[in-house]
Amino acid sequence: MISKGRFIFLFYFTIVSSLKIVIKFMRIKLDICKFCVSWKKKIFLNISVEELAKAGITILVGPPNVEISNILDALSVDYGITFLSYFWESNPCGYHRNGYNLFPTQQYYKALFRVLDYWQWERTVIVIEKSNTFCRYKDFIEKSNKQVILLEIDDDSHHGFLRAGKLIRVICDQTNCWRNSNRLLVDLSPKNTYKFLRTALMLGMINLRNWYLITSLKNLAIFQQRFLTVTSIEERPYLMQKTLPNGRIIFEGFCVDLLDKLAENLDFEYKINIVKDGKYGEQINGTDKWNGMIGEILSGKADMVVAPITVTAGRLEVVDFTDPFLQLGISMLMRQPNRTTSSSLTSFLWPLSGSVWMYSVFAIIGTALSVILISLLSPSESAHEFGIMNSAWYLICILLRAGSGYNCQSLSNRIISAIWWSFTLVLFAQYTANFAALLTVERKSMPLNSFEELGNQTEYAFGSILGGSTMQFFKQSRLEIFQRIWSRMESTTPSVFVHSNNEGVERVLNEKYIFLMESASLEYQLTQNCNLTRVGTVVLGSKGYSIAVRKGSIWRERLTRQILDFNEKGIILMLKSNWWNNAQMNWFSHQRISLNSHMNFFHNHSHFFRSKL
Numbered sequence: 001m002i003s004k005g006r007f008i009f010l011f012y013f014t015i016v017s018s019l020k021i022v023i024k025f026m027r028i029k030l031d032i033c034k035f036c037v038s039w040k041k042k043i044f045l046n047i048s049v050e051e052l053a054k055a056g057i058t059i060l061v062g063p064p065n066v067e068i069s070n071i072l073d074a075l076s077v078d079y080g081i082t083f084l085s086y087f088w089e090s091n092p093c094g095y096h097r098n099g100y101n102l103f104p105t106q107q108y109y110k111a112l113f114r115v116l117d118y119w120q121w122e123r124t125v126i127v128i129e130k131s132n133t134f135c136r137y138k139d140f141i142e143k144s145n146k147q148v149i150l151l152e153i154d155d156d157s158h159h160g161f162l163r164a165g166k167l168i169r170v171i172c173d174q175t176n177c178w179r180n181s182n183r184l185l186v187d188l189s190p191k192n193t194y195k196f197l198r199t200a201l202m203l204g205m206i207n208l209r210n211w212y213l214i215t216s217l218k219n220l221a222i223f224q225q226r227f228l229t230v231t232s233i234e235e236r237p238y239l240m241q242k243t244l245p246n247g248r249i250i251f252e253g254f255c256v257d258l259l260d261k262l263a264e265n266l267d268f269e270y271k272i273n274i275v276k277d278g279k280y281g282e283q284i285n286g287t288d289k290w291n292g293m294i295g296e297i298l299s300g301k302a303d304m305v306v307a308p309i310t311v312t313a314g315r316l317e318v319v320d321f322t323d324p325f326l327q328l329g330i331s332m333l334m335r336q337p338n339r340t341t342s343s344s345l346t347s348f349l350w351p352l353s354g355s356v357w358m359y360s361v362f363a364i365i366g367t368a369l370s371v372i373l374i375s376l377l378s379p380s381e382s383a384h385e386f387g388i389m390n391s392a393w394y395l396i397c398i399l400l401r402a403g404s405g406y407n408c409q410s411l412s413n414r415i416i417s418a419i420w421w422s423f424t425l426v427l428f429a430q431y432t433a434n435f436a437a438l439l440t441v442e443r444k445s446m447p448l449n450s451f452e453e454l455g456n457q458t459e460y461a462f463g464s465i466l467g468g469s470t471m472q473f474f475k476q477s478r479l480e481i482f483q484r485i486w487s488r489m490e491s492t493t494p495s496v497f498v499h500s501n502n503e504g505v506e507r508v509l510n511e512k513y514i515f516l517m518e519s520a521s522l523e524y525q526l527t528q529n530c531n532l533t534r535v536g537t538v539v540l541g542s543k544g545y546s547i548a549v550r551k552g553s554i555w556r557e558r559l560t561r562q563i564l565d566f567n568e569k570g571i572i573l574m575l576k577s578n579w580w581n582n583a584q585m586n587w588f589s590h591q592r593i594s595l596n597s598h599m600n601f602f603h604n605h606s607h608f609f610r611s612k613l
Contacts, residue, residue: 049075049076049079049081050079052079053079053081057081058080058081058082059081059082059084060072060076060081060082060083060084061085061086062085062086062099069085073085073099076099082099082100083100084099084100084101085099085100085101085102086102109136109137109140112215113140113144115213116140116146116213117144121146121183122146122147123146123147123149123183124146124148124149124183124184124185125149125151125168125171125182125183125184125185126149126150126151126184126185126187127151127153127164127168127184127185127187127188127196128150128151128152128153128187128188129152129153129188129189129192136187137150151167151168151171153188153192153196156192156195158199161192161195161196161198161199162199162202162203164196164199165199165200165203166203168182168184169203169205182209182210182211183213184210184211184212184213185213185215186212186213186214186215187215188215188216189216190216193214193216194554197212200212226268226269227268227270228268228269228271228303228304228555229270229271229273229301229302229303229304230259230270230271230273230302230303230304230305230306231274231275231293231296231297231301231302231304231305231307232255232272232274232275232293232306232307233274233275233278233279233280233293233308233500234274234278235307235308235501235521236501236502236524236528237253237254237524237579237580238307239251239252239253239254239255239256239272239274239307240252240253251272253579254575254576254578254579255306255308256272257575257578257579258306258325258572258575259272259306261566261571261575262559262563265562265565266559266562273296273301273302275292275293275296277291277292278292278499278500279291279292279293279467279499280292280293280294280307280309280465280467280468280469281294281295281305281309281315282294282314282467282472283314290318291467292467293305293307293309293548294318294319297319297548297550298319303549303550303553303555304547304548304549304550304553304559305319305547305548305549306547308518308520308521308545309469309545309546309548310328310468310469310518310543310544310546311324311469311543311544311546312469314472315548318551319548319549319550319551320548320549320550320551320552320553320556321546321547321548321549321556322546322547322549322556322559322563323544323560323563323564324543324544324545324546324563325545325546325563325567326520326544326572326576327520327542327543327544328518328519328521328539328543328544329518329519329540329542330470330516330517330518330519330540330541331516331518331519331535331538331540332451332454332462332514332515332516332534332535332536333504333505333508333514333515333516333517333525333532333533333534333535334460334508334513334515334532334533335508335509335531335532335533336531336533337446337447350434351430351431351434351437351438352430352431352434360427363423364392364395364396365392367391367416367420368391368392368394368395369391370416371391371394371413372391374412374413374416375391375413378410378412378413395420398417398420398421398424399424399428446533446535446536447459447460448460448535448536449535449536450536450538451481451482451485451536451538451540452481454485454535455481455484455485455488459512460512460513460514461492461496461511461512461513461514462488462489462496462513462514462515462516463489463492463495463496463497463498463504463507463513463515463516464497464498464504464515464516464517465497465499465500465501465504466495466497466498466499469543470516470517470518471489471497473540473541474486474516496513498515501515501517501521505525505529505532508532509529509531509532514535518545519539520545520576522534524579524580527580527581547559547563
């Protein structure tokens with residue numbers, strides 16, 4: 001049995017050999033001419049062939065288009081040009097060709113009929129696409145003693161194939177072909193063959209009792225598609241290149257782990273290609289062409305996109321998307337503001353605000369005056385013992401929990417002392433707590449906390465990925481605040497747009513720049529660098545990263561079901577935690593409690609006390 005690869009080799013070898021024989025024996029002049037014919041220029045075919053004949057062209061190889069090829073075949077006779085065709089003729093016995101067809105159409109069908117004889121198919125239902133293909137089976141029906149039923153499908157819609165499937169069931173019921181097994185020879189195009197088999201699956205006709213022989217010479221990847229080409233973009237933590245000790249380069253990351261899980265459950269193999277232009281995908285100058293990963297799918301270079309790519313209205317018109325595997329929104333990433341504290345002689349005043357210190361001084365003075373007044377009026381107190389200095393010292397000692405050597409004798413002064421003691425207890429506890437927090441937590445002030453404040457400020461530049469979904473969101477938004485943000489981004493020079501998340505993070509670290517990015521990628525960047533922070537708590541919009549496939553691909557529904565299953569079982573969350581939570585971080589570059597702060601504080605204050613002593 002001849003393999004597919006060997007058949008293709010023999011086919012093209014036959015074409016080349018035939019051309020060499022014609023050239024050798026006819027001794028004619030052969031010029032290679034690229035002759036591209038557009039559908040809108042059929043009326044100029046006559047003029048074009050005439051010009052080719054005047055130029056000395058003696059052999060014309062026709063395009064794989066039946067209608068144009070038939071016209072060129074007829075014109076070549078008038079101008080003395082030998083016409084060669086190399087494709088499968090749709091009507092090999094209904095049209096007399098003047099030229100030569102190098103495709104072995106009749107030989108192929110003879111081999112097909114020999115296969116049916118070898119398999120001993122006594123009763124066969126042949127499903128054909130057009131009425132003129134009947135001539136292909138004319139000899140087989142006339143010379144064979146087998147029972148053959150021809151079923152023509154003249155409507156390639158879903159309802160047309162549904163009617164054909166039901167008719168096959170009726171035919172088999174009448175001829176009792178269900179008793180042993182049902183044999184069907186499907187002579188349709190690959191696209192219509194897929195539709196027919198899908199309809200048969202709906203009608204319960206895909207089982208061991210139904211045998212299907214598919215005559216399409218094209219690749220059966222439309223039915224199997226077990227090897228998929230995946231295009232992606234190199235971006236942490238979704239996809240990264242890793243060099244092994246033996247020099248081999250492999251891919252790793254969240255998307256690779258997700259692909260491995262999908263391939264394991266859906267039984268397919270894949271190959272990852274990095275998109276050459278490093279873009280996600282947008283229309284090129286308003287034309288029908290797309291760049292980036294979307295362009296790779298449209299050009300047929302890739303079967304799917306597995307990357308941090310979001311669904312937009314424009315992308316959805318040209319490709320299909322699965323349900324999101326990661327939910328996200330738009331957030332703001334910026335560098336941590338510089339610390340507002342530094343060691344100085346007044347560091348001990350920082351735990352309390354200036355107004356609290358001022359009111360505390362007023363409280364000491366007021367309470368001291370109250371003690372003095374009561375000492376003057378009460379017969380139990382000594383007026384000269386509680387003067388202004390002694391009264392203030394008495395209250396300060398209560399604050400510091402120390403003995404002063406003075407004791408109140410009157411009931412009024414003792415009540416005032418108790419109230420003052422309660423007040424100082426709360427004040428001292430508050431001071432201690434704030435002072436401890438001051439030494440362990442750096443105080444930072446955020447310059448803004450919302451998108452509205454972002455659009456109103458001028459200190460920081462802000463931008464997003466060029467051509468990404470975040471940029472499209474602000475560009476197409478009708479809200480005034482988002483229109484103002486887009487206007488600022490569009491008019492700022494130098495450009496505030498970047499080509500990747502990594503480039504945006506670098507600008508955040510090195511410039512006064514706020515990067516508008518997807519929240520899922522932002523969360524990862526926060527685990528990688530402690531100098532980064534999220535602005536505010538608002539996550540703008542609700543979208544997600546999805547897998548993009550070709551329009552009408554059979555993989556969209558399969559992948560969607562599997563992604564939903566992964567989400568229900570927590571597999572997606574587990575894969576995410578492997579790359580987000582377990583990332584290696586340099587904790588020592590961002591220590592919360594600083595030894596230098598302690599040393600500077602005590603060093604400065606020791607100088608202060610030594611100078612006082």
